[in-house]
Amino acid sequence: MTTSEHIVREEGPVTLLGGGEVFAGDIEAALALAPTCVAADSGAAAAVAAGVELAAVIGDLDSAPAEVLAQIPAARRHRIAEQESTDFDKALTRIDAPLVLGVGFTGARLDHQLAAFNTLATHPHRSCILLGAHEIVLLAPPRITLPTTAGDVVSLMPLAPVTGRSQGLEWPIDGLDFAPGGRIGTSNRALGPVTLEIDGPDMLLILPRRLMAPLAAQLLRPEHAPWPARA
Template sequence: MAAGVPLAAVIGDFDSTPAEVLAQIPAGRRHRIDEQESTDFEKALTRIDTPLILGVGFTGARLDHQLAAFNTLAAHPHRSCILLGAQEIVLLAPPRITLPTAAGDVVSLMPLGPVQGRSVGLEWPIDGLNFAPGGRIGTSNRATGPVALEMAGPEMLLILPRSLVAPLVAQLLRPEHTPWPARA
């Protein structure tokens, strides 16, 4: 609201939303969900019907909220979502993706569970590596040009320069893009 962006809806438990802000939002656009077992991000992500979600405000201020947002991406791999940070974007790596990176662009891979993958165009290829929390991670890898990634499972966060958001959005909205299936 402070940025002047019209809100189509507000979804959450409203426990941290000031009353004066709620008063500015028409009742029909407020979707209160009182349970405390999920975050507001998860409440929204699981209730919005759209092929791609851009999440703003989930990286930065509070580390616990940022980690919770990453956990939500992993819990709902069938939902294509890009989290926009000030300098970077974060998303759950899809099964296959081609990135229009330039030589020297940072491509970081952060596993949220055990996972393997394959790559083309990374300075340090990932083929045959076993990634896992508490084990191997892929921080600060670099592109040698365009990068192609294939992941064996929905457990890898992909952290990229924010300048790639527009071409990444276009790619994720293509009819041939196949997201991960929903978790059982």
Template sequence: MIVQQSHPVTLIGGAKVYNQGLQRALTLAPTLVAADGGADSALIEGRMPDAVIGDFDSLSDSGRHCIPPERLHEISEQDSTDLDKCLRNVDAPLIIGVGFSGARQDHQLAAYNSLVRHPDRRCILLGRDEIVFLCPPSLRLDLPVGTRLSLFPMGAVEGVSDGLKWPIAGLNFAPDGRVGTSNQTTGPVHLSLTAPKMLTILPENALETATTALQNTVAGWS
């Protein structure tokens, strides 16, 4: 394990960071880890990453020379994304990822794939308008009434809910079948899922609420 922390970690990728996202994430997760070329984005923002993890195919020469060599952790294999490499090698109660949304659709889809491939890692991806994370087996969210809450399955999964305008009990979700986008909250939400396959999508202003909820959730996927 390259990074081990008892508090949340901010992970920065190479895509655009929106809404002062880096500072906002660091307020909640003070340790900064960069995924490959995300180190250049961190340096542009005046932040020195505590660690850089990746295959270094997108890290600039100037960035490499600015960062102390003991903070550079090269993983040369090309069979996984840099986010995947980071999730494998960062052990923390929560990871907040910035710079992984919005630049390219294929990169964004790969990021969602990584969330599902590593269900034991709690990770929120913060984008310009939304946050995305893999729902744990059970989750309580104290959200304002009328908050948009979307559930998108990355595999076959079922569940039950309280506090949603359209309850999910009795529905069989699948990426090529029923999905649960554009639901709304009617009060505090409780979700229970049968498998580590459901992405939860919320407005970006729910970041702090989701961060607290995920850290307070004991149940997790093995």
């Protein structure tokens, strides 16, 4: 068992593979931006199948097939035995990198997908983009300008009561109170580039998949200010 807070430390972004659906081109697209690859438990199977070298596999290691784990050096297998968190949570919190690109955390089981979204909100100081079949999902940072074009769908889904402001959306969010069970902001549309200011680390941002690379570049800029860790 590994007890170190950080298992993988990188100055650049890291690709993290999960056991959900991995769509065509996902791994290649993520590795082009984040060449260091880590697996969360059963995500190791996707890495081995794709011939991708893993810096580490992290989790309770009860889902990855034994024949897959046997192909990964023992020193890179990190078993975290506690059952209070998901494998995505275990892996994300043990990666010290400016950005994580998550592949295989959407699709497949809906409960796993919802748990991944919860992990994004639980650890808002860890910048992470989840790659889906057609969209990317991330926790909206305090302020960001999106490289959208007119007609792009920009969806906002609150995980707790939250407010914000916008420029460049067809339906501005200024003065609106968002909350689960109340107002949500899905299927808004961009008029061009969109600037968002969000008042708390509780809003999911869902964007077209093609924006992953330019959005990742923005999150890696020195002037980008992520959320602080929750108390």
